[in-house]
Each structure stands twice: as C-alpha cells, then as structure tokens.
Amino acid sequence: MCILTPLFCVLLLLAGDEPDQWKESSPPDGSYSVMLPGSPTEPSTAGARENEHAVRAETAAAGGLVFLIISDELPKKVTRTEYAQEIARGMERGFVRRYMVTVINSEDTVLNDVPGRGLTASGFNGRFVRWEAYAKGAKVYQIMAASVDERSLQAEEAKRFFASFRFHGSPAQSTTEQDREYELGYAIGTILVDLFVGASVIIGIIVILKHLRQTPKRKPVS
Secondary structure, X not given: OOOOOOHHHHHOOOOOOOOOOEEEEOOOOOOEEEEEEOOOEOOOOOOOOOOOEEEEEEEOHHHOEEEEEXXXXXXXXXXXXXXXXXXXXHHHHHHHHHHOOEEEEEEXXXXXXXXXXXXXXXXXXXXXXXXXXXXXXXXXXXXXXXXXXXXXHHOHHHHHHHHHOEEOOOOOEOHHHHHHHXXXXXXXXXXXXXXXXXXXXXXXXXXXXXXXXXXXXXXXXX
C-alpha cells in the first residue's frame, strides 16, 4: 500500500498573507478536528489516492508556517496499539526515503492515546518540517508543519496546531485490554455452554424418567 503520494508537492506552497484567525476544522467524515489559521483549503491532484483527503492552511506569523494534514484509508482496521505503532514506523521510513530529508531528531509519540511516530527534519522541499504519523481505526494520518525557518517549528502557532488535534472515536486497545476482554468473553461463553449442556442433560433425564413411568409393565409369561 502506498501511503506517501505526490500530493505533498502540491500542498507545499509559499506562505501567503492569510489573516491569523484560528478556527476548528474537520474533514467530511468527522474523524478528527484541529484548529487552523486563515481559510483552510482541500487541494487535490491527479497524483492523490482515491480515498486520500488533504487539508492545508498557512500563516504569515512566526516567519511563515504551512500546516498540512493528510489522511488515507487502510485496507484493514487497526485494533491493537502495537499494530498502530508499527504502521507509524513504516510511514516514517517511507517519508524519509521518499523525500530524502535529513532527520534532526525522531521519537515515539502519543496523541489522544494513539501511539505514533514523530520527527523533525530539514530538506523537505527546501523547508524544515515537523512531521507526525498515526494509525487509528481504518485510517492513517500525517500531521505536519513546515517552514523555511527551523525556529518557526517551535513557535506558539506550531504548538497550537499540534496541541489542538483531536481524533474522534475510540482508540485501538492495548494487547492487555483486548486479552482481558477475550478471556472474559471466553469464560462467559464457556459457562453458558456448560449451563446449556447441563440443562440439556437434566431435561433428557427427566424425559427418560417420564417415559419410563408411562411405559406399561410387561406381564410375566406363564
């Protein structure tokens, strides 16, 4: 599955003079919400995947920042946190290889209880970038802020952008949580089966005894 697409190149335009009025923005499916400045756009290109959705916003503050959010469909729903972490690591490797960025630092991240990966890098179409990736439900998300000035990635505008991002819906469960639920369900299922079998045996015995009572005794042959 190709997660990274040429859509990045279309989204990375020079920051303009959008007014710094921040408002909450959400995609059509409502899978997340985030605060963005100015008038966010939803650009598309022939290189984008069918189920890919992108949002772009920019601000002239802090030396100019471009904010990008790209979501895409997964072939299968993520149900465990360790799977989500592995997908995010794979996205990170693909991002670094495709755009040949120079990684300044990278680390495990957590956003709304969803584990992911984050990195700060240079050489992203001539910009510095703070990039984070997450897998939740049946979607993957790439969240980033880019600027020609590395210091802009630490500005209040960048911090506000990342801090405002919210997933909607329940996160993937940890292995321990899922195992506990599985064990509880298995135990309840076993008890119900035992009760059903026990009840069936008791009913069978009652039917047999009733049948025996109703069966006339044979007279002895003289």
